Amino acid sequence: MEKHSHTADVHQDIGPPHNGHLQRTLENRHIQLIAIGGAIGTGLFMGSGKVIALAGTSIVLVYAILGFFLFFVMRAMGELLLSNLQFKSFADIVATYLGPRAGFVLSWSYWLSWSVAVVGDVVVVAGFFQYWFPDVPAWMPAIFSMFLLLGLNMLAVRIFGEVEFWFAIIKIVAIVLLIVTALIMIATSFTSPNGTVASFSHMIEAGSIFPHGLSGFFAGFQIAVFSFAGTELIGTTAAEAKNPHRTLPKAINTIPARILLFYILALVCIISVVSWADVPANRSPFVELFLLAGFPAAAGMINFVVLTSAASSANSGVYSGCRMLFGLAERNLAPAIFGKLSSLSVPVYSLLFSGLCMLAGVTLLFVMPEVMTVFTLISTISAILVIFTWSMILASYIAYRKKAPAAHQKSAFKSPGGVPMAAITLVFLLFVLCLLALREDTRLALYFMPLWFIFLLFAYGRSKASPSVAAHIPSGN
Template sequence: MTRTTATPPDDSHLQRNLSNRHIQLIAIGGAIGTGLFMGSGKTISLAGPSIIFVYMIIGFMLFFVMRAMGELLLSNLKYKSFIDFSADLLGPWAGYFTGWTYWFCWVITGIADVVAIAAYSQFWFPDLPQWIPALSCVALLLSLNLVTVKMFGETEFWFAMIKIVAILGLVATGLYMVITGFVSPGGSTAQLSNLWNDTGMFPHGLMGFFAGFQIAVFAFVGIELVGTTAAEAKNPERTLPRAINSIPVRIIVFYVLALITIMAVTPWRDVVPGKSPFVELFVLAGLPAAASIINFVVLTSAASSANSGVFSTSRMLYGLAQEGDAPKSFEKLSRRAVPANGLLFSCVCLMLGAVLIYLVPDVVEAFTLVTTVSAVLFMFVWTLILLSYLTYRKRRDALHQASKYKMPGGRVMCYVCLSFFAFILVLLSLEADTRSALLVTPLWFVVLAVTYQFVRRKRQVSR
């Protein structure tokens, strides 16, 4: 096979218009979830300082999943995303299940993001009806994604940049407060020893440590997003490895350092679960506009996630349509080489979902349910990536031997990661709210199994 890095300049293929700058920031944006800004207070209260190890362990495991994905995508540049290699290696059913599950994951996540954007907008415009910012956000993201894939890259570049600046600002501010021995109004002094001088690093014991995994795993949803850009990266053999290899550094800087800073300035017992510790740290530092600034950061973080969802769902529908697993209309590209029909359909689903969530009486309960379902389904996608890799090593060892981007640890690390995901599922079954989501999730696979029978019959007839 000829290994090319550019597609013909026509409108029948996705175009390679995402530069290294875009790919790197898309990868960073995917690794930094909104949960870090808003959910870190709850994770700290559950696990104490041991939450640092929780994020490191999850990040360590997912790095190997991403390395497996990288080797598979680069083993055949005709693979546009993980749908293609899962269908090729595991069978057509895997492509169908992976594509539609990933589409569903991002639609659910996108619904939550759109409603969150509407809620964050109330901070500045309390009298504005919530449907206006929700509708405006979807319309804006749709119009930007319809222009060109490069416009998506630019939008995501600046969204990710805002998150990066906010986290680096927090780390720098906290470091200054530790160096100067800042004393909070409550009388506590900013110092690194705050991490271990209150009943140690594991104040709630092993069960408290395990409880941190249940929430922290949600913060990594979207880390595989770089795998959906493979068909539109200008030089995938160079840009994909660079984006994946930098994952450990990103996790250390954006998760571990941020959490260490927060708990060094504010002892973990003083961190309020229901508030963003980012806001609290900036308020302590004497920045009165902290709430507005972090509200803006979280709003753009949610918009970034919704933007990623709009992009990835349209590419999933495009790939599914090419395989005959979705209506052929989703395969048609616009004059700008953008899957416009897929974009429109995904955006309509986002708006319908937002309307449905507005109608649910207990919004918090609904959100907990859908986000847990989403996280479980994302783990299913990560699992299929690992299973695809194991099959690839078994059937196409010559390709593996020729690869310039081999997954470290190979088969052994695949089994370690699969065992880790099973461990997470056991932990999710321990809490009532996450357990109910686990019980609901199989219904999605029942729907897929039933619809796949119709798709398979249609294929057999067409042959």
Template sequence: MEFWFALIKIVAILSLIVAGVIMVATRFTSPDGHVAQVSNLWNNGGWFPNGIMGVVAGFQIAVFAFVGLELVGTTAAEARNPRKTLPRAINSVPVRILIFYVGALLAILMVTPWSSVDPGQSPFVSMFSLVGLAGAASVVNFVVLTSAMSSANAGVFSTSRMMFGLSAEGSAPRFFRYLSTAGVPARALGVTALVLLLTIPVLYAGDSIIAAFTLITTVAAQLFMFVWSMILVSYICYRRKHPQRHAASEYKMPGGLFMCVAVLVFFAFVVWTLTTEPETAAGLVSLPIWLAGLGIAWAFVRRTATHRQAFEWFKAEMEKPVDHAELER
């Protein structure tokens, strides 16, 4: 499902980029007199014509757009040959960002100068309308719908696996430890799907859909920056506790500890950007409340005998030496 959802999105973006390149090559002139050309990228006031804060505000929504990158690591347990496929998938991420995010943005701005972009209309709809695509709005709405389904699909997959993992190590109720005959954490999957329905009252609680969208994306960005930060901290602890394992690793993170610190500093910068706008500042307040609730739940769960037994078993399993030959088999 994720393959087909993603394919629709990829085809749409690549079509936009190809259309933009052709329009620039033929010096297409829009009905309002704008000529498609590379110089549109720096004309009309040059870079940052309204100051640097416009770029700062862009980080608020840009961070949310990258939610899900950690899924590359989550799928390791279910990949056929993770030692080969994971490095290839991870190395392709920067290339995909350059093509699908930066490439699409450049194509739009080369055809339509930034000062002429209508903020009330999707730039994708505008581009496809200029090309002459009949029903451009309907086509883009279909792509957006499948993209949302793709995001939800990935979220359901990752959340159910995380809940199962937490349950297996005793940090979540045993209820989520159940696996179906196909090896799927069915109970965790069902609860995850039910939680998705909580977005419906949020849509009706706010003044507008964009207000609800801003709130949800702000909360999501915060939560995932927290998750990413924990991954980085775990990596630092792993290197200190198991230097031999890290030295033997065939695929190491470039930059090592320095990159961990650099990324954590960047996350602090992004959190600051969320305080610069009233809409995102409101969502920022929710994170301490959520973490406090998790802390209380954790304090309750860790006192149970089930947690202690599961944690000791999990710790013993993690301390066992890795048999690479067995992994290959």
């Protein structure tokens, strides 16, 4: 009898609401390219210049270390999602294994992280737009981009998948062309107008590895975390993916190869051509590579690519943020109107609310017109919330291993290293969070973010959420 009531709870609490279903219309190619697009974001194209300025050539080590641990976060998430296909996203998992309060805090925090990240992305779109039109105020292209993205997300989810597919293709082709171009320049010992000879030796030249000591190396993790924000987007597409047992493992298992190609190899090539000391901290090193090499036309093309990349990342953020609100409404933890779907199965009211909040964030450009200043503030807030999200996924995995051993035994996609590796990764993420206190430009956000969590705990206490919000523990189906 007890078991029967728990089963009923699943359909009530994490099952689709009576007013509609999210449709499983995202195909394998959509999921794979959304996963790649999520991993190649604004942090790589815009923020990597700042990381190189701080960490020198040890930027490669920063991305490799973070990428290593991120793989275990994603594998843990993959096992959890596939343990029960009624989980629509990792927010449902957290609500199940850590309790409804944790699910509430995680869902709203993830919504905020994407809302903030989208603001950061459209701010960067504005910065790249100013490459061609320096006299145009940054807020104009930023607000135009926001309205365009909201319009795209009003369309069917398949259209979203298609847009992201082509955005990701553009990014991949651009990075591959950049790598090939840089390798040719290195092979021919190309000399830039400022006298720098392209060579892999720039990676190990005197003073290049830790130019600002360990503090500069550690400070690089903030932008690196922001760069990888969106990799977990695979976990919010789960409810709209065809054949998730095939597509999700494939998307997760290719993460190390993507990091190796798109981050490490691309940055090695940039530093080898430009030299780390000549990479500007406040502009895109991808654009600068071609400018310093004397190819302004190619630099303009790359500027267009990184602009579309930032728009793609913002597009993913708008999608992901409104899906989180939809999930909250389903569990009675957000106004019921956010759970209503349009005729195209899009959570239109949660999309409009997210869009209004994002537009409010863009007004920061009126207060702080310097794009990089706004970007640093925004990316730090996003990094803190992303670390929190990844940590909650790991904590849920540890709880799952204790509470649902049968589900783990039946899993065809077990997380490597199990609980010990999840615990080590959790400690590493807490360490990265502490690193944000090292620099003044990241410290401010770290001090203020606890207020957000206190507010959420207070809001949860005031809500009328029933104690049966969390789903039952799956038996391994």
